Amino acid sequence: MQPTPLATSPMPDSEMLRLRQEFVDASWWLTLVYALISSALLPARAWLLGSWRLSDSIIFLFIAGYLLAFGQRRRLGGWWRDSPPVLVMMLGGSTGLLGNGLLGSGLMTLIFANTLVAVLFGRRVVWIAFLYTMGVVLLAAWLYASGRLPPRVSSDYSSSPLAWLMAISSGTLMSFLVLHFVSLYRQRVEALHERLRVQSEEIARLAHHDELTGLPSLRLARDRLRMACHQAERQRSKAALLFIDLDGFKRINDSAGHEAGDEVLRVVAARMVEAVRSVDTVARLGGDEFIVILSGVPDARTATEVAQKIVAAAAAPIPWQGCTLQIGASIGIALYPEHSDTPEDLLRRADSAMYSVKRGGKNGYALHEEPRTPGHTCQPC
Numbered sequence: 001m002q003p004t005p006l007a008t009s010p011m012p013d014s015e016m017l018r019l020r021q022e023f024v025d026a027s028w029w030l031t032l033v034y035a036l037i038s039s040a041l042l043p044a045r046a047w048l049l050g051s052w053r054l055s056d057s058i059i060f061l062f063i064a065g066y067l068l069a070f071g072q073r074r075r076l077g078g079w080w081r082d083s084p085p086v087l088v089m090m091l092g093g094s095t096g097l098l099g100n101g102l103l104g105s106g107l108m109t110l111i112f113a114n115t116l117v118a119v120l121f122g123r124r125v126v127w128i129a130f131l132y133t134m135g136v137v138l139l140a141a142w143l144y145a146s147g148r149l150p151p152r153v154s155s156d157y158s159s160s161p162l163a164w165l166m167a168i169s170s171g172t173l174m175s176f177l178v179l180h181f182v183s184l185y186r187q188r189v190e191a192l193h194e195r196l197r198v199q200s201e202e203i204a205r206l207a208h209h210d211e212l213t214g215l216p217s218l219r220l221a222r223d224r225l226r227m228a229c230h231q232a233e234r235q236r237s238k239a240a241l242l243f244i245d246l247d248g249f250k251r252i253n254d255s256a257g258h259e260a261g262d263e264v265l266r267v268v269a270a271r272m273v274e275a276v277r278s279v280d281t282v283a284r285l286g287g288d289e290f291i292v293i294l295s296g297v298p299d300a301r302t303a304t305e306v307a308q309k310i311v312a313a314a315a316a317p318i319p320w321q322g323c324t325l326q327i328g329a330s331i332g333i334a335l336y337p338e339h340s341d342t343p344e345d346l347l348r349r350a351d352s353a354m355y356s357v358k359r360g361g362k363n364g365y366a367l368h369e370e371p372r373t374p375g376h377t378c379q380p381c
């Protein structure tokens with residue numbers, strides 16, 4: 001298994017800042033569309049109503065101010081850069097509500113302004129914006145209910161299909177823009193979450209696996225060893241730990257180069273994985289040291305048979321750039337619960353059994369505190 005390199009995407013914080021900036025930019029553009037539509041609708045509505053109202057002039061002033069700020073937006077910084085779309089939407093929505101009643105895009109505009117506030121300024125400020133919106137809605141409702149604002153809009157709407165068309169189309173357009181915008185933002189956030197998930201999985205994989213061979217690292221192997229011991233207890237069977245150190249590995253590094261050494265480690269690792277069952281674990285401790293954890297082992301013979309297979313697999317020639325590399329393996333075996341009842345101690349005992357093989361001439365295996373079995377003799381090229 002070849003490890004994949006860690007994704008090189010930007011850090012989450014910078015990514016979030018970039019997303020936020022995109023949101024601010026899009027808000028400027030969206031508010032521009034809204035301002036232009038409003039400024040085009042105002043004369044049409046004045047013509048329909050037969051009068052130009054104070055609220056229309058206020059809206060015009062705000063639109064003019066917004067257009068000025070829009071032209072300068074790249075030069076604005078901080079609060080000044082984030083706030084104009086919100087202010088225009090808040091004030092435009094308010095005048096829309098008070099001027100046109102609860103029909104049209106006023107309410108939708110205020111809702112969108114609140115969404116913007118939530119994204120740009122956080123939760124504490126969104127309450128202020130929300131209370132402001134509720135205040136404007138209640139004020140508009142009270143003004144109309146108490147007759148303080150003449151219901152001329154309603155009567156105009158009821159008498160003019162064009163006015164209805166304008167209200168419906170502006171409301172529909174605003175709703176569409178808001179929904180489109182929010183769903184776009186959601187998609188981006190979901191994509192960012194997905195990338196973060198993949199990255200954290202990759203980090204977890206790298207923390208638990210050896211990069212060169214793709215095998216579990218000692219940290220993960222310790223866990224698997226504990227599990228194998230628990231399983232042995234439950235099933236009244238045994239767990240076997242094989243501690244493997246390659247023989248003559250340094251010579252390969254020195255004579256054929258570090259890359260050849262890496263290739264030997266990869267090939268031997270793959271051969272060891274092939275030599276055991278899928279429920280067993282092959283892990284690399286570092287350098288040329290490996291362990292194999294066999295779970296549900298009936299007796300010591302099964303473990304020594306696997307050790308024999310691994311010694312033979314390691315001894316098979318390894319092709320490398322037109323020549324063959326030859327390596328050996330020394331293996332110490334310790335059984336749970338016979339040789340120790342703690343996983344850590346089991347590791348120590350398998351390690352010392354492996355050293356007894358080294359001392360006795362290498363290339364073979366030995367059960368803990370048992371005489372080593374003579375093994376093969378192989379020469380690295």
Ligand SMILES: Nc1nc2c(ncn2[C@@H]2O[C@H](COP(=O)(O)OP(=O)(O)OP(=O)(O)O)[C@@H](O)[C@H]2O)c(=O)[nH]1
Pocket residue numbers: 212245246247248249250251253257258259260261262265286287288358
């Ligand atoms: N190519 C390569 N070499 C490594 C890596 N990690 C450790 N080594 C080298 O592996 C060698 C291991 O040393 P030893 O275990 O003493 O070498 P050895 O020849 O097998 O010695 P014996 O175990 O006594 O047979 C050292 O030279 C390390 O520098 C690696 O990831 N890749």
